[in-house]
Amino acid sequence: MLYSTRMKGQKHQGRILFFFIFLMGLGSWSMHKFYVSLTEVRFNSESGRIEVSIRIFPDDLDRALFEREGIHTQLATELESPEADSLLKIYLLDHFSLEVNGEHIKLEYLGKEPEADAIWCYLESEQVGEPIDYLVYNSILTHAFEDQVNIVQVYQEKWNKGLMLSRDHRSDQLTVGK
Numbered sequence: 001m002l003y004s005t006r007m008k009g010q011k012h013q014g015r016i017l018f019f020f021i022f023l024m025g026l027g028s029w030s031m032h033k034f035y036v037s038l039t040e041v042r043f044n045s046e047s048g049r050i051e052v053s054i055r056i057f058p059d060d061l062d063r064a065l066f067e068r069e070g071i072h073t074q075l076a077t078e079l080e081s082p083e084a085d086s087l088l089k090i091y092l093l094d095h096f097s098l099e100v101n102g103e104h105i106k107l108e109y110l111g112k113e114p115e116a117d118a119i120w121c122y123l124e125s126e127q128v129g130e131p132i133d134y135l136v137y138n139s140i141l142t143h144a145f146e147d148q149v150n151i152v153q154v155y156q157e158k159w160n161k162g163l164m165l166s167r168d169h170r171s172d173q174l175t176v177g178k
Helices: 002-025 058-069 084-095
Strands: 036-044 049-056 096-100 103-105 107-115 118-125 133-138 149-156 159-166 171-175
Touching: 036 133, 049 058, 049 096, 049 107, 058 084, 058 118, 084 096, 084 107, 084 118, 096 107, 096 118, 133 149, 133 159, 159 171
Parallel strands: 036 149
Antiparallel strands: 036 049, 049 118, 096 103, 096 133, 107 118, 133 171, 149 159
């Protein structure tokens, strides 16, 4: 019975995750009324590093960076501020972190890449041992938007699991294989 209930909960969570990913993929809206980011966390067994990709709407990031720094960054436009990349780096590292196997993982900002009406931001860890437990903290944009949802999908070889984080639920833990 517990297994059946757990599976139903996982199916429901999977449907919600699919819905938010679908909304992020629509791509042609210049104004959006939902606030969502998508983060992919992947362990690269060849390099021994964790690779993080975060997809966010640049106008939402602009608003958050303006509130924080007082600078109009105008991310992913021809008018992008010269300080935009360094401000974005600081912001992401302040609002996203990982613990693996009980140890805080140092992440390095690699850069960003625009995509249609979104922006991909890339982080990478130092070399780590193969993860068994992940503790993910993601408060990106939760201070700026009350209904911000941060979807985090963690991949390791053939295993993957998703989390939905928000203003009231900024971190959660995953164990590989469970």
